[in-house]
Amino acid sequence: MATIDKEKIVQSVPQKGFFGQPKGLFTLFFTEFWERFSYYGMRALLLYYMYNEIADGGLGMDDGTAKSIMAIYGSLVYMSGIIGGWIADRLIGAQKTVFYGGVFIMLGHIALALPAGTTGFFISMFLIIIGTGLLKPNVSNIVGDLYSPKDMRRDSGFSIFYMGINMGAFIAPFIVGTLGQSYNYHLGFGIAAIGMFLGLIVFLVTRKKYLGLAGTYVPNPLEHDEKRKVYTRFLIGALIIVVIAAITIRIGWLTMNSFTYVVSILGVLIPAAYFFVMYRSPKTDADERSRLLAYIPLFIAAIMFWAIQEQGSIILAEYADKRTQLSIWGITLKSSWFQSLNPLFIIVLAPVFAGLWVKMGERQPSTSRKFSFGLLFAGLSFLIMIIPATMNGTDTLVSPIWLVLSFLLVVIGELCLSPVGLSATTKLAPAAFSAQTMSLWFLSNASAQAINAQLVKLYKPETEVVYFGVIGGFSIFLAILLFVTAPFIQRFMKGVR
Numbered sequence: 001m002a003t004i005d006k007e008k009i010v011q012s013v014p015q016k017g018f019f020g021q022p023k024g025l026f027t028l029f030f031t032e033f034w035e036r037f038s039y040y041g042m043r044a045l046l047l048y049y050m051y052n053e054i055a056d057g058g059l060g061m062d063d064g065t066a067k068s069i070m071a072i073y074g075s076l077v078y079m080s081g082i083i084g085g086w087i088a089d090r091l092i093g094a095q096k097t098v099f100y101g102g103v104f105i106m107l108g109h110i111a112l113a114l115p116a117g118t119t120g121f122f123i124s125m126f127l128i129i130i131g132t133g134l135l136k137p138n139v140s141n142i143v144g145d146l147y148s149p150k151d152m153r154r155d156s157g158f159s160i161f162y163m164g165i166n167m168g169a170f171i172a173p174f175i176v177g178t179l180g181q182s183y184n185y186h187l188g189f190g191i192a193a194i195g196m197f198l199g200l201i202v203f204l205v206t207r208k209k210y211l212g213l214a215g216t217y218v219p220n221p222l223e224h225d226e227k228r229k230v231y232t233r234f235l236i237g238a239l240i241i242v243v244i245a246a247i248t249i250r251i252g253w254l255t256m257n258s259f260t261y262v263v264s265i266l267g268v269l270i271p272a273a274y275f276f277v278m279y280r281s282p283k284t285d286a287d288e289r290s291r292l293l294a295y296i297p298l299f300i301a302a303i304m305f306w307a308i309q310e311q312g313s314i315i316l317a318e319y320a321d322k323r324t325q326l327s328i329w330g331i332t333l334k335s336s337w338f339q340s341l342n343p344l345f346i347i348v349l350a351p352v353f354a355g356l357w358v359k360m361g362e363r364q365p366s367t368s369r370k371f372s373f374g375l376l377f378a379g380l381s382f383l384i385m386i387i388p389a390t391m392n393g394t395d396t397l398v399s400p401i402w403l404v405l406s407f408l409l410v411v412i413g414e415l416c417l418s419p420v421g422l423s424a425t426t427k428l429a430p431a432a433f434s435a436q437t438m439s440l441w442f443l444s445n446a447s448a449q450a451i452n453a454q455l456v457k458l459y460k461p462e463t464e465v466v467y468f469g470v471i472g473g474f475s476i477f478l479a480i481l482l483f484v485t486a487p488f489i490q491r492f493m494k495g496v497r
Helices: 006-012 024-051 063-079 081-092 094-113 117-145 154-182 185-211 224-250 256-280 286-313 315-322 335-363 367-383 386-392 401-428 431-458 461-491
Strands: none
Touching: 006 117, 024 063, 024 094, 024 117, 024 154, 024 185, 024 286, 024 315, 024 335, 063 081, 063 117, 063 256, 063 286, 063 315, 063 431, 081 094, 081 117, 081 431, 094 117, 094 185, 117 154, 117 401, 117 431, 154 185, 154 335, 154 401, 256 286, 256 431, 286 315, 286 335, 286 367, 286 401, 286 431, 286 461, 315 335, 315 401, 335 401, 367 401, 367 461, 386 461, 401 431, 431 461
16 A cells, blocks of 8 residues: 555544544553563663673673663664664555564563573664564554544643553563562563563554554555665675674674764764755655754754653663662662653653643644753753762762652653654654654654763763763753744744644
Protein backbone atom coordinates (compact mmCIF):
# COMPACT_ATOMS: atom_id res chain seq x y z
CA MET A 1 0.00 0.00 0.00
CA ALA A 2 1.97 2.95 -1.24
CA THR A 3 -0.31 5.75 -0.14
CA ILE A 4 -3.52 6.06 1.83
CA ASP A 5 -5.77 8.90 2.87
CA LYS A 6 -5.20 9.83 6.53
CA GLU A 7 -8.93 10.23 7.09
CA LYS A 8 -9.46 6.67 5.89
CA ILE A 9 -6.94 5.46 8.49
CA VAL A 10 -8.74 7.36 11.25
CA GLN A 11 -12.11 5.92 10.18
CA SER A 12 -10.70 2.37 10.33
CA VAL A 13 -9.89 2.78 14.03
CA PRO A 14 -12.67 2.56 16.67
CA GLN A 15 -12.63 6.14 17.96
CA LYS A 16 -14.14 5.64 21.43
CA GLY A 17 -13.44 3.16 24.19
CA PHE A 18 -10.16 3.88 26.00
CA PHE A 19 -10.49 6.85 28.38
CA GLY A 20 -12.40 8.71 25.66
CA GLN A 21 -9.58 7.99 23.18
CA PRO A 22 -9.42 5.67 20.14
CA LYS A 23 -9.41 1.96 21.07
CA GLY A 24 -6.07 1.52 19.31
CA LEU A 25 -4.49 3.46 22.14
CA PHE A 26 -5.18 0.42 24.35
CA THR A 27 -3.01 -1.80 22.13
CA LEU A 28 -0.15 0.69 21.96
CA PHE A 29 -0.47 1.63 25.65
CA PHE A 30 0.08 -1.95 26.85
CA THR A 31 2.64 -2.87 24.20
CA GLU A 32 4.78 0.04 25.38
CA PHE A 33 3.96 -0.75 29.02
CA TRP A 34 5.65 -4.14 28.78
CA GLU A 35 8.45 -2.98 26.49
CA ARG A 36 9.34 -0.21 28.95
CA PHE A 37 9.03 -2.66 31.87
CA SER A 38 11.68 -4.81 30.25
CA TYR A 39 13.94 -1.93 29.22
CA TYR A 40 13.84 0.11 32.43
CA GLY A 41 14.02 -2.98 34.60
CA MET A 42 17.21 -3.95 32.82
CA ARG A 43 18.55 -0.39 32.98
CA ALA A 44 17.93 -0.10 36.73
CA LEU A 45 20.50 -2.89 37.18
CA LEU A 46 22.88 -2.34 34.30
CA LEU A 47 25.24 0.27 35.82
CA TYR A 48 25.64 -1.72 39.03
CA TYR A 49 26.10 -4.95 37.05
CA MET A 50 28.93 -3.33 35.12
CA TYR A 51 30.89 -1.77 37.97
CA ASN A 52 30.31 -4.33 40.75
CA GLU A 53 33.09 -6.84 41.29
CA ILE A 54 33.01 -10.19 39.50
CA ALA A 55 32.89 -11.91 42.91
CA ASP A 56 29.63 -10.02 43.59
CA GLY A 57 28.09 -11.12 40.29
CA GLY A 58 29.10 -8.05 38.26
CA LEU A 59 31.53 -7.47 35.40
CA GLY A 60 34.15 -5.58 37.44
CA MET A 61 34.44 -2.55 35.13
CA ASP A 62 35.95 0.80 36.12
CA ASP A 63 33.27 3.25 37.38
CA GLY A 64 34.02 5.90 34.73
CA THR A 65 33.97 3.35 31.92
CA ALA A 66 30.69 1.90 33.15
CA LYS A 67 29.04 5.35 33.23
CA SER A 68 30.29 6.19 29.75
CA ILE A 69 29.03 2.85 28.40
CA MET A 70 25.61 3.53 29.94
CA ALA A 71 25.42 6.82 28.05
CA ILE A 72 26.66 5.29 24.79
CA TYR A 73 24.24 2.39 25.16
CA GLY A 74 21.36 4.83 25.58
CA SER A 75 22.57 6.91 22.66
CA LEU A 76 22.81 3.94 20.30
CA VAL A 77 19.38 2.68 21.39
CA TYR A 78 17.80 5.94 20.25
CA MET A 79 20.15 6.42 17.30
CA SER A 80 19.03 3.09 15.89
CA GLY A 81 15.58 4.65 15.51
CA ILE A 82 16.88 5.86 12.15
CA ILE A 83 16.89 2.25 10.98
CA GLY A 84 13.44 1.57 12.37
CA GLY A 85 11.97 4.71 10.83
CA TRP A 86 13.50 3.99 7.43
CA ILE A 87 12.31 0.36 7.40
CA ALA A 88 8.77 1.44 8.33
CA ASP A 89 8.67 4.33 5.84
CA ARG A 90 10.17 2.48 2.90
CA LEU A 91 9.78 -1.30 3.35
CA ILE A 92 7.16 -2.87 5.62
CA GLY A 93 5.18 -0.22 7.52
CA ALA A 94 5.13 0.61 11.20
CA GLN A 95 3.06 -2.29 12.54
CA LYS A 96 5.35 -5.05 11.27
CA THR A 97 8.44 -3.09 12.29
CA VAL A 98 7.12 -2.81 15.85
CA PHE A 99 6.62 -6.58 16.07
CA TYR A 100 10.10 -7.46 14.81
CA GLY A 101 11.60 -4.90 17.19
CA GLY A 102 9.90 -6.57 20.14
CA VAL A 103 11.37 -9.94 19.14
CA PHE A 104 14.91 -8.51 19.02
CA ILE A 105 14.45 -6.83 22.42
CA MET A 106 13.25 -10.07 24.02
CA LEU A 107 16.25 -11.97 22.63
CA GLY A 108 18.55 -9.26 23.98
CA HIS A 109 17.21 -9.64 27.51
CA ILE A 110 17.55 -13.42 27.23
CA ALA A 111 21.24 -12.94 26.33
CA LEU A 112 21.72 -10.86 29.51
CA ALA A 113 19.89 -13.47 31.57
CA LEU A 114 22.47 -16.08 30.62
CA PRO A 115 25.71 -16.18 32.68
CA ALA A 116 27.82 -15.32 29.63
CA GLY A 117 29.85 -12.45 31.16
CA THR A 118 31.12 -9.68 28.92
CA THR A 119 30.30 -11.64 25.75
CA GLY A 120 26.65 -11.95 26.69
CA PHE A 121 26.59 -8.29 27.70
CA PHE A 122 27.76 -7.04 24.30
CA ILE A 123 25.49 -9.44 22.37
CA SER A 124 22.59 -8.15 24.46
CA MET A 125 23.57 -4.55 23.75
CA PHE A 126 23.48 -5.19 20.01
CA LEU A 127 20.09 -6.94 20.06
CA ILE A 128 18.37 -4.39 22.32
CA ILE A 129 19.82 -1.45 20.39
CA ILE A 130 18.44 -2.80 17.10
CA GLY A 131 15.14 -3.93 18.60
CA THR A 132 14.38 -0.64 20.35
CA GLY A 133 15.26 1.26 17.18
CA LEU A 134 12.69 -0.78 15.28
CA LEU A 135 9.95 -0.53 17.92
CA LYS A 136 10.09 2.79 19.72
CA PRO A 137 9.72 5.45 16.99
CA ASN A 138 7.13 3.40 15.13
CA VAL A 139 4.82 2.66 18.04
CA SER A 140 4.68 6.42 18.72
CA ASN A 141 4.06 7.10 15.03
CA ILE A 142 1.09 4.70 15.07
CA VAL A 143 -0.36 6.70 17.98
CA GLY A 144 -0.30 9.75 15.71
CA ASP A 145 -2.17 7.76 13.03
CA LEU A 146 -5.11 7.22 15.39
CA TYR A 147 -6.09 10.92 15.25
CA SER A 148 -7.09 13.32 12.52
CA PRO A 149 -4.74 16.34 12.26
CA LYS A 150 -7.27 18.67 13.90
CA ASP A 151 -8.36 16.30 16.68
CA MET A 152 -7.96 18.23 19.97
CA ARG A 153 -7.55 14.92 21.82
CA ARG A 154 -4.13 14.37 20.28
CA ASP A 155 -1.97 15.98 22.99
CA SER A 156 -3.98 14.37 25.80
CA GLY A 157 -3.82 11.03 23.96
CA PHE A 158 -0.04 11.21 23.80
CA SER A 159 0.00 12.10 27.51
CA ILE A 160 -2.06 8.99 28.33
CA PHE A 161 0.23 6.90 26.12
CA TYR A 162 3.18 8.42 27.92
CA MET A 163 1.61 7.41 31.24
CA GLY A 164 1.43 3.80 30.04
CA ILE A 165 5.12 3.88 29.23
CA ASN A 166 5.87 5.07 32.71
CA MET A 167 3.63 2.58 34.50
CA GLY A 168 5.85 -0.18 33.13
CA ALA A 169 8.97 1.78 34.01
CA PHE A 170 7.67 2.40 37.57
CA ILE A 171 7.02 -1.25 38.41
CA ALA A 172 10.19 -2.61 36.81
CA PRO A 173 12.88 -1.44 39.31
CA PHE A 174 10.93 -2.88 42.25
CA ILE A 175 10.66 -6.29 40.60
CA VAL A 176 13.68 -6.56 38.31
CA GLY A 177 15.90 -4.37 40.51
CA THR A 178 15.07 -6.15 43.76
CA LEU A 179 15.59 -9.62 42.30
CA GLY A 180 18.82 -8.54 40.63
CA GLN A 181 20.37 -6.82 43.66
CA SER A 182 19.05 -9.24 46.30
CA TYR A 183 19.59 -12.55 44.51
CA ASN A 184 21.21 -12.56 41.09
CA TYR A 185 21.60 -10.05 38.28
CA HIS A 186 20.78 -12.65 35.64
CA LEU A 187 17.49 -13.53 37.36
CA GLY A 188 16.50 -9.87 37.14
CA PHE A 189 17.38 -9.70 33.45
CA GLY A 190 15.34 -12.88 32.86
CA ILE A 191 12.22 -11.21 34.30
CA ALA A 192 12.82 -8.32 31.87
CA ALA A 193 12.74 -10.83 28.97
CA ILE A 194 9.36 -12.16 30.18
CA GLY A 195 8.03 -8.59 30.23
CA MET A 196 8.83 -8.06 26.56
CA PHE A 197 7.24 -11.42 25.71
CA LEU A 198 3.97 -10.26 27.33
CA GLY A 199 4.14 -7.02 25.30
CA LEU A 200 4.37 -9.02 22.07
CA ILE A 201 1.34 -11.10 23.05
CA VAL A 202 -0.77 -7.96 23.69
CA PHE A 203 0.24 -6.49 20.34
CA LEU A 204 -0.49 -9.63 18.31
CA VAL A 205 -3.86 -10.37 19.93
CA THR A 206 -5.38 -6.86 19.67
CA ARG A 207 -3.81 -5.08 16.70
CA LYS A 208 -6.24 -6.19 13.96
CA LYS A 209 -9.35 -5.26 15.92
CA TYR A 210 -8.16 -1.98 17.45
CA LEU A 211 -5.51 -0.51 15.13
CA GLY A 212 -7.29 -0.87 11.79
CA LEU A 213 -5.12 0.57 9.03
CA ALA A 214 -2.89 2.57 11.41
CA GLY A 215 0.73 1.70 10.71
CA THR A 216 -0.03 -0.79 7.94
CA TYR A 217 0.86 1.44 4.99
CA VAL A 218 4.30 2.29 3.59
CA PRO A 219 4.42 6.09 3.12
CA ASN A 220 7.41 6.27 0.80
CA PRO A 221 8.04 2.77 -0.63
CA LEU A 222 11.16 1.83 -2.49
CA GLU A 223 10.65 1.52 -6.22
CA HIS A 224 11.49 -1.88 -7.70
CA ASP A 225 14.66 -0.53 -9.33
CA GLU A 226 15.76 1.13 -6.09
CA LYS A 227 15.65 -2.04 -3.99
CA ARG A 228 18.67 -3.74 -5.52
CA LYS A 229 20.77 -0.56 -5.26
CA VAL A 230 19.79 0.01 -1.62
CA TYR A 231 20.39 -3.60 -0.55
CA THR A 232 23.75 -3.62 -2.32
CA ARG A 233 24.78 -0.39 -0.58
CA PHE A 234 23.74 -1.78 2.79
CA LEU A 235 25.73 -4.95 2.25
CA ILE A 236 28.84 -3.08 1.12
CA GLY A 237 28.51 -0.63 4.01
CA ALA A 238 28.19 -3.44 6.55
CA LEU A 239 31.25 -5.22 5.14
CA ILE A 240 33.29 -2.00 5.26
CA ILE A 241 32.30 -1.42 8.90
CA VAL A 242 33.24 -5.01 9.85
CA VAL A 243 36.62 -4.79 8.10
CA ILE A 244 37.46 -1.39 9.62
CA ALA A 245 36.42 -2.60 13.08
CA ALA A 246 38.51 -5.77 12.77
CA ILE A 247 41.62 -3.85 11.64
CA THR A 248 41.34 -1.03 14.21
CA ILE A 249 40.74 -3.46 17.08
CA ARG A 250 43.74 -5.53 16.06
CA ILE A 251 46.12 -2.54 15.92
CA GLY A 252 44.70 -1.04 19.13
CA TRP A 253 43.00 2.04 17.68
CA LEU A 254 39.43 0.99 18.46
CA THR A 255 39.11 0.94 22.23
CA MET A 256 36.06 1.55 24.39
CA ASN A 257 37.27 5.11 24.98
CA SER A 258 37.79 5.90 21.29
CA PHE A 259 34.46 4.27 20.47
CA THR A 260 32.64 6.64 22.85
CA TYR A 261 34.23 9.61 21.05
CA VAL A 262 33.09 8.27 17.67
CA VAL A 263 29.51 7.83 18.89
CA SER A 264 29.54 11.30 20.47
CA ILE A 265 30.54 12.84 17.13
CA LEU A 266 27.92 10.80 15.26
CA GLY A 267 25.30 11.93 17.77
CA VAL A 268 25.75 15.47 16.45
CA LEU A 269 26.41 14.77 12.77
CA ILE A 270 23.58 12.29 12.08
CA PRO A 271 20.65 14.55 13.07
CA ALA A 272 22.26 17.45 11.20
CA ALA A 273 22.44 15.28 8.08
CA TYR A 274 18.85 14.17 8.60
CA PHE A 275 17.57 17.75 8.70
CA PHE A 276 19.56 18.56 5.55
CA VAL A 277 18.25 15.56 3.57
CA MET A 278 14.60 16.15 4.48
CA TYR A 279 14.85 19.88 3.87
CA ARG A 280 16.43 19.41 0.43
CA SER A 281 14.17 16.53 -0.67
CA PRO A 282 11.88 17.28 -3.66
CA LYS A 283 9.18 15.39 -1.71
CA THR A 284 9.16 18.19 0.91
CA ASP A 285 7.06 21.19 -0.05
CA ALA A 286 7.57 24.85 0.96
CA ASP A 287 5.31 24.75 4.05
CA GLU A 288 6.97 21.54 5.24
CA ARG A 289 10.41 23.13 4.87
CA SER A 290 9.29 26.06 6.98
CA ARG A 291 8.02 23.69 9.67
CA LEU A 292 11.34 21.85 9.64
CA LEU A 293 13.12 25.15 10.35
CA ALA A 294 10.76 25.73 13.29
CA TYR A 295 11.57 22.24 14.51
CA ILE A 296 15.32 22.92 14.83
CA PRO A 297 15.22 25.08 18.01
CA LEU A 298 12.80 22.59 19.55
CA PHE A 299 15.24 19.80 18.71
CA ILE A 300 18.15 21.66 20.34
CA ALA A 301 16.02 22.32 23.44
CA ALA A 302 15.15 18.63 23.59
CA ILE A 303 18.86 17.69 23.49
CA MET A 304 19.53 19.94 26.48
CA PHE A 305 16.58 18.52 28.38
CA TRP A 306 17.46 14.87 27.74
CA ALA A 307 21.10 15.50 28.62
CA ILE A 308 19.88 16.22 32.16
CA GLN A 309 17.00 13.76 32.35
CA GLU A 310 19.00 10.76 31.13
CA GLN A 311 21.65 11.31 33.79
CA GLY A 312 19.05 10.04 36.24
CA SER A 313 20.08 6.48 35.31
CA ILE A 314 23.81 7.29 35.37
CA ILE A 315 24.95 10.10 37.68
CA LEU A 316 21.94 10.01 40.00
CA ALA A 317 22.01 6.19 39.98
CA GLU A 318 25.62 6.27 41.18
CA TYR A 319 24.65 9.03 43.63
CA ALA A 320 21.93 6.74 45.02
CA ASP A 321 24.40 3.87 45.36
CA LYS A 322 27.35 5.74 46.88
CA ARG A 323 26.21 9.11 48.28
CA THR A 324 22.74 8.39 49.69
CA GLN A 325 21.53 6.98 53.02
CA LEU A 326 19.76 3.74 52.11
CA SER A 327 18.31 3.10 55.57
CA ILE A 328 15.46 5.42 56.57
CA TRP A 329 12.60 5.02 59.07
CA GLY A 330 13.72 1.44 59.67
CA ILE A 331 13.43 0.59 55.96
CA THR A 332 16.41 -0.55 53.89
CA LEU A 333 16.18 0.80 50.35
CA LYS A 334 17.68 -0.61 47.18
CA SER A 335 19.60 1.91 45.09
CA SER A 336 17.80 0.61 41.98
CA TRP A 337 14.43 1.69 43.45
CA PHE A 338 15.24 5.34 42.88
CA GLN A 339 14.80 4.66 39.15
CA SER A 340 11.07 4.33 39.88
CA LEU A 341 10.82 7.95 41.00
CA ASN A 342 10.72 9.40 37.49
CA PRO A 343 7.88 7.17 36.24
CA LEU A 344 6.04 7.43 39.58
CA PHE A 345 5.80 11.21 39.33
CA ILE A 346 4.76 10.95 35.69
CA ILE A 347 1.95 8.53 36.57
CA VAL A 348 0.70 10.96 39.21
CA LEU A 349 1.13 14.16 37.20
CA ALA A 350 0.48 13.07 33.58
CA PRO A 351 -3.32 13.10 33.96
CA VAL A 352 -3.06 16.57 35.51
CA PHE A 353 -1.13 17.91 32.53
CA ALA A 354 -3.33 16.07 30.01
CA GLY A 355 -6.44 17.59 31.59
CA LEU A 356 -4.79 21.00 31.80
CA TRP A 357 -4.02 21.15 28.06
CA VAL A 358 -7.57 20.05 27.19
CA LYS A 359 -9.17 22.53 29.60
CA MET A 360 -7.05 25.42 28.33
CA GLY A 361 -7.78 24.52 24.69
CA GLU A 362 -6.72 27.39 22.44
CA ARG A 363 -5.42 29.32 25.47
CA GLN A 364 -2.66 26.82 26.26
CA PRO A 365 0.97 27.92 25.77
CA SER A 366 2.52 27.37 22.37
CA THR A 367 4.73 24.33 21.79
CA SER A 368 7.90 26.47 22.03
CA ARG A 369 6.89 27.89 25.41
CA LYS A 370 6.00 24.47 26.76
CA PHE A 371 9.52 23.44 25.76
CA SER A 372 11.00 26.44 27.59
CA PHE A 373 9.17 25.42 30.78
CA GLY A 374 10.62 21.93 30.37
CA LEU A 375 14.16 23.31 30.20
CA LEU A 376 13.57 25.55 33.22
CA PHE A 377 12.54 22.68 35.49
CA ALA A 378 15.32 20.42 34.17
CA GLY A 379 17.87 23.07 35.11
CA LEU A 380 16.37 23.43 38.58
CA SER A 381 16.55 19.65 39.09
CA PHE A 382 20.35 19.86 38.81
CA LEU A 383 20.77 23.12 40.71
CA ILE A 384 19.00 21.63 43.74
CA MET A 385 21.68 18.93 43.96
CA ILE A 386 24.21 21.60 44.84
CA ILE A 387 22.55 22.17 48.23
CA PRO A 388 23.48 18.91 50.05
CA ALA A 389 27.09 19.12 48.82
CA THR A 390 27.34 22.75 49.95
CA MET A 391 25.77 22.04 53.34
CA ASN A 392 27.54 18.79 54.27
CA GLY A 393 30.42 18.33 51.83
CA THR A 394 30.81 15.47 49.40
CA ASP A 395 32.28 12.84 51.74
CA THR A 396 29.10 12.15 53.73
CA LEU A 397 25.87 10.28 52.97
CA VAL A 398 22.87 12.53 52.29
CA SER A 399 19.13 12.18 52.79
CA PRO A 400 17.27 10.48 49.93
CA ILE A 401 14.89 13.45 49.87
CA TRP A 402 17.34 15.35 47.63
CA LEU A 403 17.07 12.70 44.94
CA VAL A 404 13.29 12.69 45.32
CA LEU A 405 13.15 16.46 44.78
CA SER A 406 15.50 16.32 41.81
CA PHE A 407 13.44 13.62 40.08
CA LEU A 408 10.22 15.53 40.81
CA LEU A 409 11.49 18.73 39.19
CA VAL A 410 12.77 17.01 36.07
CA VAL A 411 9.46 15.15 35.68
CA ILE A 412 7.53 18.44 35.74
CA GLY A 413 9.83 19.56 32.93
CA GLU A 414 9.40 16.26 31.11
CA LEU A 415 5.62 16.58 31.06
CA CYS A 416 5.93 20.06 29.58
CA LEU A 417 8.27 18.85 26.86
CA SER A 418 8.22 15.14 26.01
CA PRO A 419 4.58 14.26 25.18
CA VAL A 420 4.23 17.69 23.58
CA GLY A 421 7.35 16.99 21.52
CA LEU A 422 5.93 13.67 20.32
CA SER A 423 2.73 15.38 19.27
CA ALA A 424 4.51 18.31 17.61
CA THR A 425 6.70 15.91 15.64
CA THR A 426 3.69 14.15 14.12
CA LYS A 427 2.25 17.56 13.16
CA LEU A 428 5.44 19.16 11.81
CA ALA A 429 6.75 16.10 9.95
CA PRO A 430 6.90 16.17 6.12
CA ALA A 431 4.37 13.63 4.78
CA ALA A 432 7.03 11.56 2.97
CA PHE A 433 9.17 11.30 6.09
CA SER A 434 6.57 10.71 8.83
CA ALA A 435 8.17 7.73 10.61
CA GLN A 436 11.67 9.02 9.94
CA THR A 437 10.82 12.39 11.52
CA MET A 438 9.65 10.51 14.62
CA SER A 439 13.05 8.80 14.51
CA LEU A 440 14.58 12.28 14.36
CA TRP A 441 12.69 13.21 17.55
CA PHE A 442 14.26 10.23 19.31
CA LEU A 443 17.62 11.28 17.90
CA SER A 444 17.42 14.28 20.24
CA ASN A 445 17.76 11.76 23.07
CA ALA A 446 20.53 9.93 21.21
CA SER A 447 22.45 13.19 20.73
CA ALA A 448 22.01 14.08 24.39
CA GLN A 449 23.34 10.75 25.58
CA ALA A 450 26.19 10.84 23.07
CA ILE A 451 27.23 14.16 24.63
CA ASN A 452 26.66 12.68 28.09
CA ALA A 453 29.21 9.95 27.30
CA GLN A 454 31.86 12.65 27.62
CA LEU A 455 30.14 14.72 30.33
CA VAL A 456 29.67 11.90 32.84
CA LYS A 457 33.42 11.32 32.94
CA LEU A 458 33.74 14.76 34.57
CA TYR A 459 31.54 13.86 37.54
CA LYS A 460 33.44 13.12 40.74
CA PRO A 461 32.70 14.01 44.38
CA GLU A 462 35.20 16.88 44.22
CA THR A 463 33.58 18.32 41.05
CA GLU A 464 29.99 17.74 42.15
CA VAL A 465 29.00 21.37 42.82
CA VAL A 466 30.50 22.70 39.58
CA TYR A 467 29.09 19.78 37.57
CA PHE A 468 25.48 20.25 38.69
CA GLY A 469 25.75 24.05 38.71
CA VAL A 470 27.12 24.57 35.19
CA ILE A 471 24.80 22.10 33.45
CA GLY A 472 21.73 23.27 35.39
CA GLY A 473 22.52 26.95 34.81
CA PHE A 474 23.01 26.48 31.07
CA SER A 475 19.63 24.75 30.79
CA ILE A 476 17.90 27.71 32.46
CA PHE A 477 19.67 30.13 30.10
CA LEU A 478 18.35 28.20 27.07
CA ALA A 479 14.86 28.16 28.62
CA ILE A 480 14.79 31.95 28.80
CA LEU A 481 16.10 32.27 25.22
CA LEU A 482 13.46 29.88 23.87
CA PHE A 483 10.64 31.63 25.75
CA VAL A 484 11.59 35.01 24.28
CA THR A 485 11.90 33.72 20.70
CA ALA A 486 8.69 31.59 20.79
CA PRO A 487 6.53 33.99 18.68
CA PHE A 488 9.20 34.06 15.95
CA ILE A 489 9.38 30.24 15.90
CA GLN A 490 5.58 29.99 15.77
CA ARG A 491 5.46 31.92 12.50
CA PHE A 492 7.57 29.25 10.81
CA MET A 493 5.13 26.50 11.86
CA LYS A 494 2.62 27.59 9.20
CA GLY A 495 -0.57 27.20 11.21
CA VAL A 496 0.55 24.30 13.41
CA ARG A 497 0.19 25.15 17.10
